[in-house]
Amino acid sequence: MTAAGRPRARYLVLDAMRRLRHPVAPTLVAVLIAFAATVALFATTGQALASQQRTLERINSPTGRLIEITDPQGEAGLSARSVAAVERMSGVEWVFGIGPAVDVRAAGIDGGAAAPARRTYGSLPRPIAADGAGSLLPGQALAGPGLTDRLGLGDGVGAVTSRTLDAVIVDGFVAGSPLESLNGSVLVSTDPAVDDARLLTLWVSVADVSQLPAMTTALTGAVVASDVGALRVTTSDELALLSADISAELARSAQITIVGLVAAVAVLIGAVQFGRVAGMSRDIGRRRALGANRTAIMLTVLLTAALSAAVGALVGTVAGLVVTLVIAGALPPLGFTVAVGVLILLASVVGAVPPAIRASRLDPVAILRVP
DSSP: OOTTSOOOHHHHHHHHHHHHHTTOHHHHHHHHHHHHHHHHHIIIIIHHHHHHHHHHHHHTSTTTTEEEEEOTTSOSOOBTTHHHHHHTSTTEEEEEEEEEEEEEEETTOSSOOOEEEEEEESSOOTTEEESSOOSOOTTEEEEOTTHHHHHTOTTSOEEEEOSSOEEEEEEEEEEOTTOGGGGGSEEEEOOTTTOOOBOSEEEEEESSGGGHHHHHHHHHHHSOOSOGGGOEEEOOHHHHHHHHHHHHHHHHHHHHHHHHHHHHHHHHHHHHHHHHHHHTHHHHHHHHHTTOOHHHHHHHHHHHHHHHHHHHHHHHHHHHHHHHHHHHSSOOOHHHHHHHHHHHHHHHHHHHHHHHHHHHTOOHHHHHOOO
């Protein structure tokens, strides 16, 4: 005790730890309740959340996040300056534009076949993997798989030319989803600030699929074109709506499950602690007769409940993670894992408040009176 009569924190914790062993039966029951509730939360909400994460990752794929703006008839006048304008927009992951295809041949080499080449605008996006090239200078080019052999460039590098385009192939590339269609082309880097050319297609990748509807609307005002209405915009808006629906449905079901389990934990822990208080009444009476105040009695009961819940929640979290991994094939987010333990702990403490108040109000004279 302190000089002011208040219980020391260290004394209270040590006393609560001793109470866990004497009697041990209520402690085991409390631990089992916390353990079961924790595992139940992971087996229900946890595995649903893990499954949702996997589903959203599939929905939030590179293809799902892509906005494709095309000028199929060449009447919209989609300018290459649109690349720089869109790059400045918040939420844009990358922007990449291409012009119409032009057949090129290897310069100074007889017998080589022609290959389609496209002027490109913007930095190479993530789906295009170049063998070793970093940023390209204007006039430098990358060849798709097998195109250098088709052109007759045995070393994999060399100049290509047409009536309207001259470039130097410096490396190869392989395009992945969603730009696989570019694998059959030679990509020629072009500076849109110097060459105000017309684009055939502009690809915009957003950071998250949920941004698609808003970003699609914003792009129509950001691109540089003489007739925006003639542009064709292709997106996966259905995926964005599906992502929102999945999140909303999980939130509703999770709220019901969590509230129900937490309430059940509070009630059951309260019942266990009432039983513990009843079994410890004479001991509580002796402590009160020896000078322990009501605050010390209350805190001891609450700490005992908290320590029991902490043990059960810790073991339950480990078991719950294993169960979730087995059922869903993935783990829930770290925030959910921590939140489950905190909720079980808080529910146990809240449930122990009524028995703690009851213990603090026991009359030591009535308890210790000898008949």
